[in-house]
Amino acid sequence: MATAEELSAFLAQVERRAFKQTAYAVRDDHVAMDIVQDAMLKLAEKYAKQPASEYPMLFQRILQNTMRDYWRRQKVRNLWTTLLSSFGGGEDEGDERDPLETLQSDDDQYQPQAQLESRQTIAIIEQAIKTLPTRQREAFMMRYWEELDVAETAKAMGCSQGSVKTHCSRAVHALAKIMESQGFNKQELGKFGGER
Amino acid sequence: MVTKNLLLILVLCSLFSGFANGAAIKDTHPSWSHLTEQQRKVLSPLASEWDTLRPWQREKMLDIARDYPKMNAEQQQRVQRRLNKWSRMTPYERENARKKYQEIKQLPPEKKAALKQKWQEYENLPEEQRDQLRQSHVDAHPAQKPAQ
Amino acid sequence: MNQEHDTAKQIIHLLNDNLASMDANTTHKLAQARQRAVSAHALSMQSLTSRQSLTGLQQGGVLRLLGGYFHHHPAFLAVLLSGLVLLTVLAVQQFSGATNEQDIEQSDGFLLASDLPPEAYVDQGFDQWLQKTSY
Numbered sequence: 001m002a003t004a005e006e007l008s009a010f011l012a013q014v015e016r017r018a019f020k021q022t023a024y025a026v027r028d029d030h031v032a033m034d035i036v037q038d039a040m041l042k043l044a045e046k047y048a049k050q051p052a053s054e055y056p057m058l059f060q061r062i063l064q065n066t067m068r069d070y071w072r073r074q075k076v077r078n079l080w081t082t083l084l085s086s087f088g089g090g091e092d093e094g095d096e097r098d099p100l101e102t103l104q105s106d107d108d109q110y111q112p113q114a115q116l117e118s119r120q121t122i123a124i125i126e127q128a129i130k131t132l133p134t135r136q137r138e139a140f141m142m143r144y145w146e147e148l149d150v151a152e153t154a155k156a157m158g159c160s161q162g163s164v165k166t167h168c169s170r171a172v173h174a175l176a177k178i179m180e181s182q183g184f185n186k187q188e189l190g191k192f193g194g195e196r
Numbered sequence: 197m198v199t200k201n202l203l204l205i206l207v208l209c210s211l212f213s214g215f216a217n218g219a220a221i222k223d224t225h226p227s228w229s230h231l232t233e234q235q236r237k238v239l240s241p242l243a244s245e246w247d248t249l250r251p252w253q254r255e256k257m258l259d260i261a262r263d264y265p266k267m268n269a270e271q272q273q274r275v276q277r278r279l280n281k282w283s284r285m286t287p288y289e290r291e292n293a294r295k296k297y298q299e300i301k302q303l304p305p306e307k308k309a310a311l312k313q314k315w316q317e318y319e320n321l322p323e324e325q326r327d328q329l330r331q332s333h334v335d336a337h338p339a340q341k342p343a344q
Numbered sequence: 345m346n347q348e349h350d351t352a353k354q355i356i357h358l359l360n361d362n363l364a365s366m367d368a369n370t371t372h373k374l375a376q377a378r379q380r381a382v383s384a385h386a387l388s389m390q391s392l393t394s395r396q397s398l399t400g401l402q403q404g405g406v407l408r409l410l411g412g413y414f415h416h417h418p419a420f421l422a423v424l425l426s427g428l429v430l431l432t433v434l435a436v437q438q439f440s441g442a443t444n445e446q447d448i449e450q451s452d453g454f455l456l457a458s459d460l461p462p463e464a465y466v467d468q469g470f471d472q473w474l475q476k477t478s479y
Contacts, residue, residue, distance in 0.1 A: 296465040
């Protein structure tokens with residue numbers, strides 16, 4: 001049984017990533033905030049009995065389910081949400097502008113080139129993540145950002161461990177391709193230090 | 197009667213030896229209940245979140261507990277005060293902190309003292325100003341890390 | 345597989361970098377949401393603790409039984425305790441022996457014990473401050 005301190009410590013650790021992850025999925029910061037707040041409350045109220053070691057997996061599952069609830073409600077009201085469907089990525093990009101194009105049109109004569117580049121990098125990566133098919137993005141976020149192991153990810157996603165691995169490798173492959181096509185080669189991404 | 201008591205002793209002893217064996221097996225990421233009392237004393241600020249830490253995070257914290265006895269009282273107090281903040285940083289931030297720390301370790305004592313002074317100045321600035329400084333750093337140092 | 349892992353790590357590294365510059369408004373809202381969740385947790389725990397006191401009584405009963413046994417057979421208690429002490433000593437020896445190889449490498453402990461708190465090492469605003477005030 002997790003204590004209030006454990007819950008608080010856990011949420012403090014994951015909240016920023018949870019917000020970002022959700023924002024990539026729903027593409028709206030206000031909605032993302034609502035979903036994350038909702039998910040936190042659900043974890044606190046419905047899973048108080050669970051040990052804290054289950055929290056990483058549980059919270060991810062709650063987040064996914066809350067997002068799906070939101071989409072289901074939205075689909076009824078809003079045609080535009082077809083862009084957010086699980087089969088997205090390439091389809092009907094009419095409303096989506098090329099990220100480079102968008103950035104360059106932002107009165108770039110007043111911004112130093114350096115400033116433009118740093119915002120470009122993260123914008124391109126975030127855009128790439130947003131265009132991933134839902135299951136690939138979920139698996140990628142959970143395995144690599146939340147650092148859940150394959151079994152936990154499978155539990156959170158409600159699929160087999162084999163599927164998790166497939167979704168992950170497809171996600172990484174797709175992201176690498178997008179990065180390369182936007183001019184990032186292996187040298188650009190560089191060698192980052194990491195704890196693992 | 198004697199055999200019954202002997203049996204009881206044997207059962208209880210084997211239970212305890214089983215426990216000891218379990219502790220002896222090298223467990224690099226034990227749960228809170230499996231830590232020694234000394235480890236729990238050092239890592240007490242992390243008691244509430246210990247079981248949510250990933251295995252490698254626990255390993256690193258146990259390394260800190262291992263070095264703790266080598267420190268003086270002031271150092272030990274600092275470690276205890278700062279453990280929570282440390283555990284909540286992202287792996288990326290901790291890695292950067294290590295690199296910075298190695299650089300700063302090499303500085304002569306007067307530079308180190310100056311740095312400490314500067315940090316206190318910085319902490320006394322209003323949060324708004326500190327946010328502004330952070331943003332100006334992002335703007336001034338684009339995609340710097342990939343090049344390194 | 346290794347390639348996939350490396351590429352993923354590079355991307356995550358950049359995502360984490362971006363987290364560091366999240367605006368104060370968002371981080372504040374997240375902190376508030378967290379506090380609300382913790383309050384809600386406290387409320388739901390209240391209903392659970394009343395159920396727990398029952399099982400506590402049952403556990404106390406078992407201990408009392410054991411205690412009664414040792415009271416009447418003190419010799420066995422002595423044997424048990426000395427055996428336990430011996431085993432604990434052995435276990436501690438094995439535990440401390442296993443970490444000897446790692447002594448050479450320093451832990452993050454010394455970083456945490458240093459003059460600066462850990463957040464100082466990663467605060468980019470502090471970097472800027474140092475440059476501005478010419479260090």
